[in-house]
Amino acid sequence: MRMRSTMFQKSILAGAVCAIMLFSFPLLGHAQQTQEEIEERKEELRNELENINQQIENQQQTLNQLRGERQSLQRDIDILNAEIRQAELRIQRLTASIGELSKNITSQEQTIEELNQTLQRQKESLAQLLRKQQEFDNVSLAEVMLSNEDLSEFFKDTAAFSSVNKSLQESFRQIARLKGRARDEKATLQSQQEEKMSVRAQVRQERQTIEQKKGELAELVAIKKSRERNYQDLIAQRKQRAREIRSALFQLRQARSIPFGDALSYARTAGGRTGVRPAFILGVLRQESDIGENVGQCYLRNTQTGAGVGKNTGRRFENVMKPSRDVQPFLAITEELGLDYENTPVSCPQSYGFGGAMGPSQFIPSTWGAPNSASGYGTKVANTLNVSVANPWEPRHAFMATALFLRDLGAATGSRSAERQAAARYFAGDNWRSRGLRYADSVLSHAKDIQQN
Incomplete structure (x- = not known):
């Protein structure tokens, strides 16, 4: 050294x-001070410095408390963010559920369409059978027998008549089944559509809740930060004054051996x-x-x-x-x-x-x-x-x-x-x-x- x-x-x-x-330094007052005046001024400055240091300590404690509150608030924000992530996952799941329901609804609609087409074909077949039966109903048994040259033809016509009746009965039953299935499919479709609307409503509610909580916490954080800045400014002002006093004391101390x-x-x-x-x-x-x-x-x-x-x-x-x-x-x-x-x-x-x-x-x-x-x-x-x-x-x-x-x-x-x-x-x-x-x-x-x- x-x-x-x-x-x-x-x-x-x-x-x-x-x-x-x-x-x-300007805080010394006037030039050519006596030693007694210097000591008095030093005592004044020391007292002011002690007071300012106490203010700085008090304000720092308040600032630390505010920071602690903000840290606690930050923990709440972290918890909320975790809840938001969970809610977003629920929204994703609900959205996926809506997509699945949409697929099911589309499938149900296709099934109903196919049933309607089948039912229409059954109705057309039934109409043909009814017309055939009407033709048989308009001819008497005697006329059928007389119109045939031999007995075999008679029995063929009789069998045809019986077959038409059976087909009619089967068509009636098929139409009844198709109508029942169509009703069930439509009920399922309606239920799925209602579920889809309910899920969408849940998604909207989740998002509204999230945005509301985010807004409230952001406002609280802004308030806390504003208060912290105010105290930081006060502390900075007090520290600046403390530096000025220390400089003045330093100059006074250097004025003599x-x-x-x-x-x-x-x-x-x-x-x-x-x-x-x-x-x-x-x-x-x-x-x-x-x-x-x-x-x-x-x-x-x-x-x-x-x-x-x-x-x-x-x-x-x-x-x-x-x-x-x-x-x-x-x-x-x-x-x-x-x-x-x-x-x-x-x-x-x-x-x-x-x-x-x-x-x-x-x-x-x-x-x-x-x-x-x-x-x-x-x-x-x-x-x-x-x-x-x-x-x-x-x-x-x-x-x-x-x-x-x-x-x-x-x-x-x-x-x-x-x-x-x-x-x-x-x-x-x-x-x-x-x-x-x-x-x-x-x-x-x-x-x-x-x-x-």
């Missing part, structure tokens, strides 16, 4: 502080947790940011290239932040803290490498880590201090981060050589031998002065 030394910039600090006081009494308290607490000497922790913070007086003079502007500008000069810097390593963690950190990344100061690049270091301890974003990053020092600080999210610009958090990192670099043994190597690695990482030893010696000199005084 490469940290940024800022001691060489002390000559411009007075002007920078004045610029902060003169041109700070950390009081030494507070810094000593933070260092002792951090040293007690990590075993790192408090004076050594203070020596690193003195070297890095003059104990919070200068936490960076650049702003990130281009998240693709890592380029930015000077905070007070507007001068363009190409390497404010390494894009492949630090930009995304930095964006995640500022978003989690409700800060505007374009107006959150970080260190400017030196003659080599990149800038982008944050807060009094000047951690680069990738070493601090995005929120909830398992390996980042932000997560280690949050776990150590039992806070939800660590803030690299919060002095107490920054001191703890420095102590934890120095401990991991071996400084907890307390020996001069261990502290010297830890300080050099704090600044230059693996290049500590070539780039970090002068930095380490300066840190140890600050630590000695602090220890003695």
